[in-house]
Every structure is written in C-alpha cells, then in structure tokens.
Amino acid sequence: MDLSSAQRSVLELLGAVSSEDLPALLDWMRTTRDFDEFIHNNNDIILKNIAEDLRNCLPLETMLPSEQIAIQKIKQHPEPVIHIDAFLYDDDFIDYLCDNGKMSRNYCMVCGSHQTTPLGFISHSFSPLELKFIYQHVLPDLSGKVLVDVGSRLGPVLFAGYLYSSALQLHGVEMNQDFCQLQEMIIAKYKFTDRIKVHHANICTQASLLQNADVVIMNNVFEYFLDRSEQARAWEYISHNVKKKGTLLVTVPSLKESLSNLQVAIPLNEWVEEVQLNYDVYTEKDIDREALEQIHLYKIL
Ligand SMILES: C[S@@+](CC[C@H](N)C(=O)[O-])C[C@H]1O[C@@H](n2cnc3c(N)ncnc32)[C@H](O)[C@@H]1O
Structure with a gap:
C-alpha cells in the first residue's frame, strides 16, 4: 500500500471509531510502544535506502581519484586486496557480483589475476x-550527548x-571534500540537518570539537590515509584533546594495535581504561564475529 492510501485508511479507521473511544485510541497511538518494531524496521530500511543512493553516486570500489594515498597504500599491500565498502555492499550483494562476473573473491598467486586464492x-x-x-550494544543511552566521528x-x-x-549532536569530520559533499547530499535528502x-x-x-565530545x-x-609521521601526529593530537573524564572512545582496531607501529609517546594506561564488550549478542550463524571483535570501547580517565 502506498503512503497516500495508507493515510486515507488510517483516517477512515479513526472516523469509524465511536466518539467515546476515540480519545483513548488517540492517546494509545501517541504513547504505545507497540509501534517500536515498525519504527526499528523502518530505520533499517532508511539506512538501506541511503546505501543505495550512495552506491548510485560511486564506483564499485568506492575509492575516489582524490584519495591517491589510500589507493597507493592498497596497491602496496603484500597480498592482493580489494576495497569493498561494507556499508554499501553486503555479502549477498558481493555474491551476486561474483556470480555475474563483475567481481572475484580469488586471485592467482602466480600472475596476480583474480583466479585461485581468496x-x-x-x-x-x-x-x-x-x-x-x-549503537545498541556498545554505547549507553546518548540522550543529550555529543558524538564526533x-x-x-x-x-x-x-x-x-x-x-x-x-544523541543530541552528531559531528563528522572529514578531510576529503568529495565525501563531505556526498554526506551533505544525504543529510539534506533525509532531513537530518537538526542533529548532524x-x-x-x-x-x-x-580541538574544541574533540574537547567537548562525549563520544568519539x-x-x-589514519592508517590508509596518512603517512606514518602524520599518523603519529594525529594520534598525539587526539590524545591531547580527548581528555574530558568519562568520554567514550570507540576504536577499530584496538588502540594498542593502532599505535603499535608508530613513534608515539601516549601512556595508554594513564589516558584510558578499556571497557569489556560482549560480542555474543547475535546468535545467527552468518554473523561476522571477527569484525565485531575489532571494535573496542575505552573510557577516558
Ligand atoms: C576508514 S574511513 C572511516 C569511515 C567511517 N568513519 C566509518 O566508520 O564508516 C577513514 C576516513 O578518515 C578520513 N581521514 C583520514 N585522516 C583524517 C584526518 N586527519 N582528518 C579528517 N579526516 C581524515 C579519510 O579521508 C577517510 O575517509
């Protein structure tokens, strides 16, 4: 049923309710949690629609000519890798592309062509x-909070x-202008301007955005987008400015792994404490638990 027919049906239904029951029905519609399931499902659908809009604006590998450092770094990887954006393309979609010869999950170890090894x-x-x-299992209720991505x-x-x-305010900081424009397009289309x-x-x-954030x-x-000295400088800057006691920091991978190959003097045990996460919240078989385990939560001391 399309929107206008659904609206008509709801109005017809309300018109058919006895006048003594109507106030109670309207009150129930305003306050019930029975609609939660529809609202949650609707949010999943909105997120899928956003991914589709973005897919239509981007090449399959979702890398732009303006990201030369990242393109070079991916090329220099010891084994062949391809970039596939997990927000835009789920496993079923990748299977579909492979089945239609548009992508391969394998490469030949001799000539590098996409033939035999994963x-x-x-x-x-x-x-x-x-x-x-x-948002549902790592972070607490974010009412009134400021988040920075x-x-x-x-x-x-x-x-x-x-x-x-x-969350009261959601701030994204992005150095690539092309990606900023894409985000602005989605924010305007889906009317997210009041909070994003x-x-x-x-x-x-x-500095001030980081200093005032409740969640970062x-x-x-940084790893794919900056050279090592810039990465080290950026991490130093983060650790100097994300200082407010109790601020939550979500990282992938762990801080220890992110900093392990960099020349930085950040005393982790004086800056943060790690909060243990439960990675067993989803019981379905095809859940990518390894990906979830890369997510780490820290509290600023
Ligand atoms: C791996 S993506 C993260 C995407 C997104 N946060 C997510 O989780 O879906 C990293 C992004 O950080 C941007 N970036 C890297 N260094 C940055 C910096 N110093 N300041 C702002 N953005 C930066 C890159 O351009 C890239 O788009």
Missing part, C-alpha cells in the same frame, strides 16, 4: 550490523546515530 577484502566503512552493534567518509556512523540513538553536522577539515584543527568514534581512520 582475495583480502578491505572496507573503509562500518557495515550496517557493526553500526547497530555500536573522526573521518566520517560516507557518513554511516552519523546516519546510524541519527536513526538508532538519541559535517565539517570539512583535518581533525588536527578541531575512530574506525581505521
């Missing part, structure tokens, strides 16, 4: 499941935050 997949975005895990790229952390949390703001900037110029999200932000 290819590595890299995603520069969280998948819809990881986003739900973060460092390196917001296509914006999935912000859009999911709008749909799955009550995207900043086209290097995070190392955003960092999904593989």
Whole structure:
C-alpha cells in the first residue's frame, strides 16, 4: 500500500471509531510502544535506502581519484586486496557480483589475476550490523550527548546515530571534500540537518570539537590515509584533546594495535581504561564475529 492510501485508511479507521473511544485510541497511538518494531524496521530500511543512493553516486570500489594515498597504500599491500565498502555492499550483494562476473573473491598467486586464492577484502566503512552493534550494544543511552566521528567518509556512523540513538549532536569530520559533499547530499535528502553536522577539515584543527565530545568514534581512520609521521601526529593530537573524564572512545582496531607501529609517546594506561564488550549478542550463524571483535570501547580517565 502506498503512503497516500495508507493515510486515507488510517483516517477512515479513526472516523469509524465511536466518539467515546476515540480519545483513548488517540492517546494509545501517541504513547504505545507497540509501534517500536515498525519504527526499528523502518530505520533499517532508511539506512538501506541511503546505501543505495550512495552506491548510485560511486564506483564499485568506492575509492575516489582524490584519495591517491589510500589507493597507493592498497596497491602496496603484500597480498592482493580489494576495497569493498561494507556499508554499501553486503555479502549477498558481493555474491551476486561474483556470480555475474563483475567481481572475484580469488586471485592467482602466480600472475596476480583474480583466479585461485581468496582475495583480502578491505572496507573503509562500518557495515550496517557493526553500526547497530555500536549503537545498541556498545554505547549507553546518548540522550543529550555529543558524538564526533573522526573521518566520517560516507557518513554511516552519523546516519546510524541519527536513526538508532538519541544523541543530541552528531559531528563528522572529514578531510576529503568529495565525501563531505556526498554526506551533505544525504543529510539534506533525509532531513537530518537538526542533529548532524559535517565539517570539512583535518581533525588536527578541531580541538574544541574533540574537547567537548562525549563520544568519539575512530574506525581505521589514519592508517590508509596518512603517512606514518602524520599518523603519529594525529594520534598525539587526539590524545591531547580527548581528555574530558568519562568520554567514550570507540576504536577499530584496538588502540594498542593502532599505535603499535608508530613513534608515539601516549601512556595508554594513564589516558584510558578499556571497557569489556560482549560480542555474543547475535546468535545467527552468518554473523561476522571477527569484525565485531575489532571494535573496542575505552573510557577516558
Ligand atoms: C576508514 S574511513 C572511516 C569511515 C567511517 N568513519 C566509518 O566508520 O564508516 C577513514 C576516513 O578518515 C578520513 N581521514 C583520514 N585522516 C583524517 C584526518 N586527519 N582528518 C579528517 N579526516 C581524515 C579519510 O579521508 C577517510 O575517509
């Protein structure tokens, strides 16, 4: 049923209710939790529609000519890897592309062509499941809170935050202008302007945003996009500015792993304490538990 027929049916139904029961029915419609399931499902659908809109604007590998460093770094990987954005493409979609010869999950170890051994997949975005895990099982109620996504790229952390949390403000900071424009397009189309703001900037110029944040999200932000000395400088900047006691920091991978190959002097045990997460919240067989286990939560001391 389309929207206008559904609206007509609801009005007809209300018109048929006896006048003495109508106030109670309207009150129930305003306050009941019985609609929650429809609202949750609707949020999943909105997120899927956003992914479809973005897919239509981007090449399959979801990398742009303006990201030369990331393209070079992916090429220099010891084994062949391809970039597939987990927010835009789920496993079923990848299977469909493979079945239709548009993609391969394998490569030939001799000539490098995509034939025999499993290819590595890299995603520069969280998948819809990881986003739900973060907002429904990692973070507490975010009413009145300010969240900052460092390196917001296509914006999935912000859009999911709008749909799955009550965060007061969701800020994305992204240094690539093309991605900022895509995020702005989605924010305008889906009318997210009241709670989402995207900043086209290097995070190392955003001290006050970081200092005031209640939640900071960092999904593989620097490794593929900055050289080692810039990564080290960016992490130092983060640790100097994300200082407010109790601020929550969500990282992929762990802080220890992110900092392990960098020349940084960040005393982790004085800065943060790790909060243990329960990765067993989903019982379905095809859940990518390994991906969930890459998500870490810290509290600033
Ligand atoms: C792996 S993507 C993260 C995507 C998104 N946060 C998510 O989880 O779906 C990292 C993004 O960070 C951006 N980035 C890297 N270094 C940055 C910096 N210093 N300031 C702002 N953005 C940065 C890159 O351009 C890239 O789009």
